[in-house]
Amino acid sequence: MKTFYIVRHCQANGQSEDASLTPQGIAQSHELAQFFSGIHLNQIISSPYKRAIQTTEPLAHVKQLEVQIDQRLSERVLSSKPMDDWYEKLKLSFSDLHMTCEGGESSQEAMNRIVEALYEQIKLGKDHTLFATHGNIMSLLLKHADPTIGIKEWEQLSNPDVYVLQYFRPDHVEIERIWHK
Template structure:
């Protein structure tokens, strides 16, 4: 069995790539470091977004692990345009996985890229890897392994949120929520 951890970043000041953690987010990042203090990790792979990296810096420092950046862990872009009805469009994208809005990425394509990152680790025999990512893309990873996961589960994610994925085989994957901020 291989074990992987997926973390949604801590509370941030915004949605841009450069958005930083809030004061509460900084406290949450320290709580994450505490949560993982007795858990063995081989590596950390993070989205390049500032809030994702800042979320895991205290843990990386404590474990003396380098944070590897992988752009495929970046948040899914729903559209390059400002959508007044973005919430409804996001909801629709969980039922129509192939729908694409102007300048955006389909749920199916976003799912593919995060699953690809995980499978590279599985295929390389890497274990005890921690991934830091974002809510929409993380919920799509969870949906890949459990088709019942959708918009409601995305909506119920917290900042931060932590899931553990235990991989026995392609047909036997166990996912559980390990911790969340609520």
């Protein structure tokens, strides 16, 4: 069995790649470090987005681990253009995994890249890895493990949020939400 922690970033000042954590988000990042204080971690891998990196910094400091960056943990881009009906498109993208919007990435494409990042760590024999990422891409990784996950579960994610994935074999992955704030 391999154990992986999937962390959604703390509260941030927006959605751009360079959006930083709010003062509340910074406090949350320290709460996360405390939450993980008794949990063994071998490595921390983060999205390159500033808010994800900032979420992991206090934890990395406490655990004396370097934060590794992986582009595959970046948030999914639904569309390159603003859309008034973005929520309806996002909702549809959970049932039609191949749907794409202008300049965007389908759910299947996004899922494939984050699953690839996870399976790369499994193949390398890595265990007790923490992935810091974003809400939509996180929910797609969870959907890969449990196809019943959809828009409702995405809506219920908090900032931050933490799930543990326990990998027993390719056809048996258990997921559990362990952040209850």
